[in-house]
Amino acid sequence: MTAYLLKRLAIALATLALASMVVFAVLEIIPGDPARLMLGLNASAEQVELLRNQMGLDAPLAARYLRWAGGLLSLDFGRSYTYSVPVIDLVRERVVVSLPLALIALALSTVIAIPVGLFSASRRGRAGDTIAMGAAQLGVAVPNFWFALMLIYLFAVWLRLVPAGGFPGWSAGVWPALKSLLLPAVALALPQAAILARVTRSALIEVLHEDYIRTARAKGLPYRAVLWRHALRNAMIPVLTILGLQFAFLLAGTIIIENIFYLPGLGRLVFQAITQRDLIVVESVVMLLVAAVIAVNLLVDLSYAVVDPRLRSRQ
Amino acid sequence: MNLLEIENLSLTIGGTPILKRVELSVAPGEVMGLVGESGSGKSMTALTVMQLLPWAARATGRIAFDGIDILAASEDQMCALRGDDIGMVFQEPMTALNPVKTIGEQVAEGIRWHIRASRADAEERARKMLDRVGLPAAQFPLSRYPHELSGGQRQRVVIAIACALKPKLLIADEPTTALDVVLQAQILDLLRDLVAENRMGLLLISHDLAVVTEMADRITILRHGEVMEAGDTARTLSGQFHPYTRQLAQASMHVPARAKTQEVGQGKPLLQVDSLTRDYPGRRTSLLKRAAPIRAVDDVSFSVDPGQSVALVGRSGCGKSTLARMVLALDGPSSGTIRFRGEVITGKSEAELRPARRDMQVVFQDPYGSFDPRQKVEKLVAEPLHVLEKKPTNTERREMVAKALHEVGLSPRDMDKYPHEFSGGQRQRLSIARAIITRPRLVVADEPVSALDVSIRAQILDLFAELNQKLGIAYLFITHDLTVARAITDQVMVMHDGRIVERGGTSEVLDHPQSEAAKALVAAAPDLHRAIARRLQEQG
Numbered sequence: 067m068t069a070y071l072l073k074r075l076a077i078a079l080a081t082l083a084l085a086s087m088v089v090f091a092v093l094e095i096i097p098g099d100p101a102r103l104m105l106g107l108n109a110s111a112e113q114v115e116l117l118r119n120q121m122g123l124d125a126p127l128a129a130r131y132l133r134w135a136g137g138l139l140s141l142d143f144g145r146s147y148t149y150s151v152p153v154i155d156l157v158r159e160r161v162v163v164s165l166p167l168a169l170i171a172l173a174l175s176t177v178i179a180i181p182v183g184l185f186s187a188s189r190r191g192r193a194g195d196t197i198a199m200g201a202a203q204l205g206v207a208v209p210n211f212w213f214a215l216m217l218i219y220l221f222a223v224w225l226r227l228v229p230a231g232g233f234p235g236w237s238a239g240v241w242p243a244l245k246s247l248l249l250p251a252v253a254l255a256l257p258q259a260a261i262l263a264r265v266t267r268s269a270l271i272e273v274l275h276e277d278y279i280r281t282a283r284a285k286g287l288p289y290r291a292v293l294w295r296h297a298l299r300n301a302m303i304p305v306l307t308i309l310g311l312q313f314a315f316l317l318a319g320t321i322i323i324e325n326i327f328y329l330p331g332l333g334r335l336v337f338q339a340i341t342q343r344d345l346i347v348v349e350s351v352v353m354l355l356v357a358a359v360i361a362v363n364l365l366v367d368l369s370y371a372v373v374d375p376r377l378r379s380r381q
Numbered sequence: 382m383n384l385l386e387i388e389n390l391s392l393t394i395g396g397t398p399i400l401k402r403v404e405l406s407v408a409p410g411e412v413m414g415l416v417g418e419s420g421s422g423k424s425m426t427a428l429t430v431m432q433l434l435p436w437a438a439r440a441t442g443r444i445a446f447d448g449i450d451i452l453a454a455s456e457d458q459m460c461a462l463r464g465d466d467i468g469m470v471f472q473e474p475m476t477a478l479n480p481v482k483t484i485g486e487q488v489a490e491g492i493r494w495h496i497r498a499s500r501a502d503a504e505e506r507a508r509k510m511l512d513r514v515g516l517p518a519a520q521f522p523l524s525r526y527p528h529e530l531s532g533g534q535r536q537r538v539v540i541a542i543a544c545a546l547k548p549k550l551l552i553a554d555e556p557t558t559a560l561d562v563v564l565q566a567q568i569l570d571l572l573r574d575l576v577a578e579n580r581m582g583l584l585l586i587s588h589d590l591a592v593v594t595e596m597a598d599r600i601t602i603l604r605h606g607e608v609m610e611a612g613d614t615a616r617t618l619s620g621q622f623h624p625y626t627r628q629l630a631q632a633s634m635h636v637p638a639r640a641k642t643q644e645v646g647q648g649k650p651l652l653q654v655d656s657l658t659r660d661y662p663g664r665r666t667s668l669l670k671r672a673a674p675i676r677a678v679d680d681v682s683f684s685v686d687p688g689q690s691v692a693l694v695g696r697s698g699c700g701k702s703t704l705a706r707m708v709l710a711l712d713g714p715s716s717g718t719i720r721f722r723g724e725v726i727t728g729k730s731e732a733e734l735r736p737a738r739r740d741m742q743v744v745f746q747d748p749y750g751s752f753d754p755r756q757k758v759e760k761l762v763a764e765p766l767h768v769l770e771k772k773p774t775n776t777e778r779r780e781m782v783a784k785a786l787h788e789v790g791l792s793p794r795d796m797d798k799y800p801h802e803f804s805g806g807q808r809q810r811l812s813i814a815r816a817i818i819t820r821p822r823l824v825v826a827d828e829p830v831s832a833l834d835v836s837i838r839a840q841i842l843d844l845f846a847e848l849n850q851k852l853g854i855a856y857l858f859i860t861h862d863l864t865v866a867r868a869i870t871d872q873v874m875v876m877h878d879g880r881i882v883e884r885g886g887t888s889e890v891l892d893h894p895q896s897e898a899a900k901a902l903v904a905a906a907p908d909l910h911r912a913i914a915r916r917l918q919e920q921g
Contacts (some may be wrong), residue, residue, distance in 0.1 A: 108457060157389050196623035256452075277471060277473055277476040277477045278476065278477055278478050278479040278480070280433060280471065280477075281471065281477045281478065281479075281539065281542065282486075282490075283433055283463065283467070284431060284433065284463055284464060284471075284543070285463065285467040285490060285491035285494070285542060286460050286461065286462070286463040286464030286465055286491060286494055286495055287460070287464075287490070287494060288456070288457075288460050289456075289489075291494075296482075299481050300479065300481055328562065335769070373481065374480070374481055374524070375481060375526045376480060376528045377479070377527070
């Protein structure tokens with residue numbers, strides 16, 4: 067078990083190091099000089115050169131990488147070219163919006179998907195299954211911004227239950243802040259729940275054909291008990307894999323939803339930074355997301371071992 | 382009064398008839414043997430009694446268990462019966478237990494459910510039951526997971542689950558088919574004791590007449606969903622009045638006609654194995670430490686002459702499959718050498734092995750798993766041709782495939798079909814065709830008939846014998862089934878704990894075993910003649 071843990075950890079760290087090099091290299095390659103951009107079109111060549119020197123942009127590639135990577139480790143992400151404030155402050159402001167949003171969406175998606183998957187799998191091929199999987203098909207096919215618009219129309223414009231957009235900040239109180247995250251979380255969760263429900267269903271159907279399900283039924287357990295106690299845990303591995311991937315997506319892939327709901331999240335920050343050539347912000351946020359994804363995957367790997375005792379004893 | 386009474390039971394699944402007017406009864410303390418080939422409806426009969434059929438199934442007739450009308454019972458009533466008054470044991474112990482739950486949880490679960498026992502009480506009863514089935518607490522604490530147990534041990538856990546609440550009826554569906562003969566004998570003993578202790582009725586389902594004869598008081602023979610014959614075991618099998626009963630009995634004792642093979646020891650051996658050893662690294666016990674390596678094959682030497690048929694017998698886990706893999710150069714030995722046709726084949730590259738590969742082929746146990754379902758027979762049977770020096774043209778290839786198919790008793794027209802269009806026995810013919818297409822001099826067959834029904838098995842054994850005579854192919858037959866060894870081989874090697882402990886002429890070794898391992902195998906192997914004779918003697 068310890069060996070399994072350490073091996074996973076080592077792989078995660080190596081991936082992180084490799085990813086940092088790739089992120090750095092890619093942003094080096096793309097055209098656009100941050101110094102020129104900051105000074106505007108009218109700046110002279112000397113001024114640009116001076117600023118490049120101040121920002122350390124004229125140092126050799128390896129040196130710049132090491133300085134940047136070293137900074138990341140001490141949570142010093144540098145200063146934003148456009149806002150001239152430490153990147154860490156920008157990120158901190160945005161994470162408190164994006165992270166809760168992703169977590170709520172993930173929780174919603176799980177809470178919807180697993181019961182639907184169980185329901186469908188236990189009624190495979192019958193009317194209930196067909197209807198549930200038809201709905202899931204729709205959920206996968208319809209883009210989430212459309213859901214978002216419909217939700218705004220229904221709950222914000224028509225029923226006036228929640229605000230249509232914007233984020234009051236956590237200082238305005240937990241409930242008002244949560245309320246403004248509710249609709250975007252639902253819009254994000256629905257398509258994810260649709261995918262997860264399908265995965266849960268097919269994983270369960272496979273497990274329900276296993277011999278030990280028959281053994282459990284021969285013990286006298288009712289079908290529902292067999293489903294919850296024996297089938298679900300065995301079907302968890304593919305479900306956990308998808309959950310891990312979805313969390314990564316929910317954290318990073320929310321630009322459209324954040325724009326629709328006018329939420330100051332990480333997605334919007336990256337989007338703006340890219341258009342403004344604020345490369346240091348882009349690099350930092352991307353690295354942060356990479357780290358989050360790797361951490362989640364590590365967590366998923368460890369949860370495999372919790373779910374399946376066979377992985378604990380194998381090296 | 383009978384415990385279980387099945388009258389006029391018919392069953393259809395999605396409109397397809399599965400059972401037709403089946404009659405069967407089990408009295409308390411009685412063992413009823415239900416025999417038939419695959420697809421005869423044995424398992425479906427059991428699942429109908431348990432009401433665990435697929436939901437498209439429709440049953441008519443009457444099943445009375447202890448005064449309860451099973452076909453009219455509600456699901457709640459059935460849940461109360463299953464695991465309490467009726468227990469069931471299944472064929473495949475490796476997959477019958479939930480891999481993510483401990484054996485303690487799995488045995489205690491039914492107890493808690495039925496008698497509403499507290500967790501502690503249920504675990505105490507589970508502990509007693511596991512002790513009873515031969516899994517003592519010191520080695521097998523409740524916290525063990527199924528993957529930490531062997532096949533035989535897992536089957537004991539399944540029996541503990543089924544018998545935890547002392548059921549009135551136990552249904553055992555091929556409970557020993559997946560186990561080696563020694564384990565089979567142990568599990569059968571255990572079932573017999575449990576029947577005697579609790580006056581439990583046992584419905585024993587098996588395709589193996591010898592097993593049923595040893596165990597059952599009465600026997601019911603099923604074919605295509607219909608009862609062919611039923612009655613007292615000894616009388617039914619010694620009389621063999623019904624033609625199908627006679628056919629089954631003869632097929633299970635079938636010995637192919639073989640001319641005496643050539644003198645052993647003439648010329649050079651085809652295969653020469655010298656002090657072969659294979660170690661597997663031990664389990665990692667911590668980050669830096671490993672347990673001592675496991676020696677799967679330990680200093681094994683033997684030789685096989687051209688055209689000779691040699692059986693390698695032993696209990697599961699004795700190292701026979703590892704040895705076979707090394708002979709086929711699919712796995713390298715830790716030390717020792719293998720010579721094939723006089724050349725050393727150990728430590729050679731794949732390119733250097735090519736000529737040797739042409740002359741050695743393999744037939745596996747599972748005729749279902751060993752073909753790619755999306756390829757046509759022509760391509761599947763022609764697979765080994767890529768090791769030929771000269772690549773055959775398309776016409777040549779088709780001719781060779783046609784010839785190989787003809788030799789195994791299939792039609793050359795079959796070459797444009799897909800594997801799913803063939804039955805299990807025909808598929809095993811296909812794998813033999815694939816093995817002989819390169820005209821090999823050695824075929825390694827790993828349990829080639831153990832997945833087949835007795836009548837099919839007799840035909841395949843005939844085919845092996847015929848090819849041995851006609852093409853002079855030498856065989857290395859890996860099997861745990863001594864009847865197969867007796868039927869088809871000249872020599873037997875008995876393997877135990879990685880070593881070959883005995884070798885000699887097949888009938889000598891099987892009739893007068895010398896080593897402990899060989900004696901245990903022979904004593905445990907079910908034998909139809911012997912079983913019938915004993916039954917008749919008991920009844921006077």
